[in-house]
Amino acid sequence: MSQSELLQAFETHALDLRRFLAKRVQCEETAADLVQETYLRLSGIARSEPIQNIRAFLFQVADNLAIDHLRSRTRFYQRYAGTPSPDLMGSTPLPDRELAAKQEWSIIQQAISELTPKCRTAFLLHRVQHLSYSQIAAKLDISQRTVEKHISKALAHCRLRIDRAGMP
Known part of the structure; x- marks a missing residue:
């Protein structure tokens, strides 16, 4: 599948991807950003073998990005859930x-x-x-x-x- 065919398929399914991601991450703005990330990821893919189900492939790429986002957000909340008070932290960066x-x-x-x-x-x-x-x-x-x-x-x-x- 050529790069242009892949990106054309993305254009066809972009709205469905956005709806899917909005449900997955519970945020319209984050979903829009993830759709853009999906596009960027697809634009960097060089595939010589054919993709059997292009729609499923697009959704899998988007879902993987959503999972990465949700994991990152979870790590962030876990890391900063017990943030010490500002009085205990140094105010000057290294x-x-x-x-x-x-x-x-x-x-x-x-x-x-x-x-x-x-x-x-x-x-x-x-x-x-x-x-x-x-x-x-x-x-x-x-x-x-x-x-x-x-x-x-x-x-x-x-x-x-x-x-x-x-x-x-």
Whole structure:
């Protein structure tokens, strides 16, 4: 199956994937992010053998991402469930962590500045102002699908820049 056929099948089933993931993770916004992650995962797959049931394959990729998300969320809650009071914790970050955070922030800022204006605006409205895709679509007078594509493109671009810089 060619890459274009795989991505075309994704486009056909994207709405069903989003509904499935929303039920699975109990959050519309997280489901939308996971659909984008599914797209990114599929765009990086190079398969020489045919896929017998493309719909089942797409849903399995999405389900695996949902499981990873739920596990990560569970670990986060377990790790921070007993967070000590702020009085007991040092308020100053370790110098190496502070430097790494500043470097990563600089890379992300540069990556965001490289995006097209509409893509950058959609990304910032979602990630900074926490607007939903439908709110962004209305604000920018574009379709919700276009918003999803802009945000997916921005995430992929930022991830690429961080990976190229060798950041974790």
